[in-house]
Amino acid sequence: MSTVTADEAVSALRAIVGERGLLQGADMASYEQGARYGLGRALCVLRPDSVEQVQAVVRWCAARGVRLVPQGANTGLVGASTPDDSATEVVLSTSRLRAHCEIDVDNRSVSVDAGVTLQELNERLEPHGLWFPIDLGANPTVGGMIAANTGGTRLIRYGDVRHNLLALQAVLLEPAGELLELGRALRKDNTGPDLKQLFVGTSGAGGILTRATLEVHVRPSQSATALVVPTSDAAVLQLLQALERELGDFLSAFEGLSGHAMQAAIDHVPNLRNPFAPEPAPDFALLIELEASGSRTYTGLDLQEALNQFLQDQFEQTIDNAVIGNGHELWHLRHSISEGARALGKPIAFDVSVPRSRIMAFCRAARALVAAEFPFLHVVDFGHIADGGVHFNVIWRHGADQAYDAATVQALRDRIYAMVVEEFGGSYSAEHGVGPHNLAYYRRYASPAARRLAQGLRRLVDPAQLCGSVDFG
Numbered sequence: 001m002s003t004v005t006a007d008e009a010v011s012a013l014r015a016i017v018g019e020r021g022l023l024q025g026a027d028m029a030s031y032e033q034g035a036r037y038g039l040g041r042a043l044c045v046l047r048p049d050s051v052e053q054v055q056a057v058v059r060w061c062a063a064r065g066v067r068l069v070p071q072g073a074n075t076g077l078v079g080a081s082t083p084d085d086s087a088t089e090v091v092l093s094t095s096r097l098r099a100h101c102e103i104d105v106d107n108r109s110v111s112v113d114a115g116v117t118l119q120e121l122n123e124r125l126e127p128h129g130l131w132f133p134i135d136l137g138a139n140p141t142v143g144g145m146i147a148a149n150t151g152g153t154r155l156i157r158y159g160d161v162r163h164n165l166l167a168l169q170a171v172l173l174e175p176a177g178e179l180l181e182l183g184r185a186l187r188k189d190n191t192g193p194d195l196k197q198l199f200v201g202t203s204g205a206g207g208i209l210t211r212a213t214l215e216v217h218v219r220p221s222q223s224a225t226a227l228v229v230p231t232s233d234a235a236v237l238q239l240l241q242a243l244e245r246e247l248g249d250f251l252s253a254f255e256g257l258s259g260h261a262m263q264a265a266i267d268h269v270p271n272l273r274n275p276f277a278p279e280p281a282p283d284f285a286l287l288i289e290l291e292a293s294g295s296r297t298y299t300g301l302d303l304q305e306a307l308n309q310f311l312q313d314q315f316e317q318t319i320d321n322a323v324i325g326n327g328h329e330l331w332h333l334r335h336s337i338s339e340g341a342r343a344l345g346k347p348i349a350f351d352v353s354v355p356r357s358r359i360m361a362f363c364r365a366a367r368a369l370v371a372a373e374f375p376f377l378h379v380v381d382f383g384h385i386a387d388g389g390v391h392f393n394v395i396w397r398h399g400a401d402q403a404y405d406a407a408t409v410q411a412l413r414d415r416i417y418a419m420v421v422e423e424f425g426g427s428y429s430a431e432h433g434v435g436p437h438n439l440a441y442y443r444r445y446a447s448p449a450a451r452r453l454a455q456g457l458r459r460l461v462d463p464a465q466l467c468g469s470v471d472f473g
């Protein structure tokens with residue numbers, strides 16, 4: 001509970017971050033509304049431009065019980081980056097924490113401020129022939145990617161953010177304002193518990209991330225892409241296994257796109273065409289990408305030729321049809337699905353994962369459940385098949401037979417999550433973490449022992465519950 005008035009808080013915080021570092025009123029709008037979920041009212045938005053300012057803000061807020069909500073690019077999808085509706089929480093945005101970006105080419109690593117965005121980071125790395133290969137249809141910050149442990153489409157090749165995190169710097173909530181450095185620019189370091197994991201995928205519960213050291217990778221020198229129609233559900237995993245056997249060192253993406261997902265993008269996103277035209281989009285397709293670094297002089301490798309040959313050999317065994325080539329166009333289709341789905345109506349999104357051996361069975365069962373119990377809803381599903389991830393999006397279309405109502409949405413969420421966790425041994429939050437949007441399912445599905453441990457850790461790192469949005473209690 002805060003011990004100061006709103007006016008006192010605002011003027012004290014303005015004194016710390018300066019005039020440019022504090023927003024109020026209408027200027028806060030884009031910080032108060034999340035990309036999909038989360039809409040609240042902040043006391044003010046702070047945009048510190050140095051670690052010292054972050055430390056001073058945390059100290060001041062901790063001493064007076066003013067709650068903080070850390071925010072990066074606000075592209076998170078569980079409502080954890082926006083304030084509640086009390087107008088008492090302070091959004092701590094890292095948007096001005098982006099001066100530092102030091103690339104160590106020899107070590108193939110980068111030390112970077114938490115507010116630097118993925119796109120900026122890759123622009124800085126490009127002249128060195130390097131990249132940070134997390135790929136998704138949004139432009140998050142480094143801090144947000146660590147707090148959410150972002151996955152994306154190339155996880156099978158490069159892993160998630162956790163796999164590429166060497167070190168981090170954070171401002172602690174307890175003792176308030178203390179600066180903690182965890183890890184160094186080392187790939188091997190087994191000198192005790194890996195404490196930096198307390199900050200990864202925990203939705204900012206551990207403190208305010210201010211800097212990180214990331215492993216970066218050599219940019220591929222060639223890639224090959226195809227959009228493939230499998231002969232059956234069973235063929236999908238056969239094809240994946242054949243790819244891993246024959247071309248596994250090069251496989252960088254194996255994405256599933258349902259017909260509804262492709263059609264939503266084609267119908268609603270400008271300059272996007274159906275790659276199968278004049279045929280209609282099929283019921284299901286796989287976006288396959290191979291990537292390789294190195295010079296053809298030494299490897300003699302032509303990836304497109306290798307992929308073409310592979311697809312030809314698979315024809316009629318696992319593949320019915322394929323569109324080969326123009327990777328940019330095919331990825332544009334994949335990354336346009338969310339926009340296309342939004343244009344259809346109100347998305348009810350499920351970011352889930354199951355063992356990949358069961359992914360096609362899950363999609364089929366979940367679609368059947370919606371058709372039987374919620375026939376007025378429209379499924380637009382797509383996923384990262386190779387890592388078991390599914391974005392099982394259900395759209396309450398504009399002009400649907402039944403008017404939108406929250407109780408039905410809740411019933412659908414309960415049914416789908418129960419199917420994922422209880423029937424398929426999966427996760428109700430594969431990539432996006434835990435926030436107000438799905439906290440109830442954390443409480444339902446985390447075991448009592450796991451919750452006790454999480455509560456203990458929370459008491460250790462944030463005893464006063466200073467960090468707003470997530471309470472792993």
Ligand SMILES: Cc1cc2nc3c(=O)[nH]c(=O)nc-3n(C[C@H](O)[C@H](O)[C@H](O)COP(=O)(O)OP(=O)(O)OC[C@H]3O[C@@H](n4cnc5c(N)ncnc54)[C@H](O)[C@@H]3O)c2cc1C
Pocket residue numbers: 035069070071072073074075076077080081094114135136137138139140141142143144145146147148149150151152153202203204205207208209210338431432435469
């Ligand atoms: C169109 C679209 C597509 C997406 N696709 C994918 C996808 O394929 N895979 C995937 O994994 N995600 C995806 N996302 C989700 C999102 O981009 C990621 O979760 C991303 O990592 C969030 O980063 P951000 O900077 O926007 O963080 P925010 O949204 O600002 O914050 C996310 C969480 O991190 C915390 N946080 C942010 N910065 C800090 C900090 N410095 N210190 C402590 N805590 C902090 C926040 O409090 C919040 O809990 C997608 C989002 C959109 C809108």
